[in-house]
Amino acid sequence: MAGITPARMLALIQKNELEAAYLLSGKEKFFQDQIISALDKKLFPDPGARSLNRIVMQGSETTFPEIVSACMGYPMLSDKKLVIVKDAGRVSGADVQLLLNYLEAPQAATLLLLIADTDKSAALSKIASKTGRVECKPVTEWKIQEWVISRVREREREFSAEALAAFSDYVGTNLLMIENELDKINNYKPQGKIVLDDIIAATGMSREYNVFALQDALAARDLKKSLRIATALLENGENINKLLVILFGYFRKLSMYAVLRATAETQSYTSALGVREFQLKKMNDALKKYNRAHLEKVLALIQETDWKSKSSSVKSLPLMQMICYNICRVS
16 A cells, blocks of 8 residues: 655644554655654643653664553653654564554554664564555655755745756755755845855855856866866865766766657656756757767766775876866767
């Protein structure tokens, strides 16, 4: 049975329409932390009551009988008790029937929250059929711009298309980092529409020498300009691995676009790629410079450079200069 989304779970918490037990399945810690924080606020308006009635257990250090015992106890100075079992997939499968029996007639004052990266273990599969299941899956790279838009709207702010694209590429898919950077931008510019210059200023990027300028120079196969920007970036303290991650993401998306265009699998390229129209126009220009074979080589070159930067004594600057040369001269 399909689980519910974290957003739906947060809505249920606010309405106080909760089941006795939930399994949070998936690796996205940001969603897990959101749900736990919302439960804390809803169940324990008094912080003192929370300290008495919030029990956190580690899966590798507990058993199903101990979990049931924690759930059966009555709350103190509160109407509710919250039992959280982290890394629940590591609880020994022995005596799982005790928890299954408990879930048939749970303690009304207790909310049990089981957290696991996956619910595929034999024990958790049985438990999942008797609990609410929340899918805490990471947001995919192709959906990250939509995620950023939703978080920006919740803050009653608006990003320009260029600002959204730059922010999404720069921060990546780490949701906690996205939240922190959005707070930073909000503090930098409390009112008005956020534009590209605001992103550059708030993140500390140089207006002329930044990874997006480098990306555009490489897309145009402008070797002289790409070398100048790459050198300036590293001399100003940018980390080569972060630059390579962003460049790899760009060229991988470009490669995917080339495949989609060649196979005509979709006409909704912006949706399939998670980009804005202006980005698609730039990608069309880039595909006049690179064919599919070129792009496969470029991706391999970036991966090789990333490996060398982490495993060899070669300095970052010559590595970055070499990757710029190899990308612009790929054949």
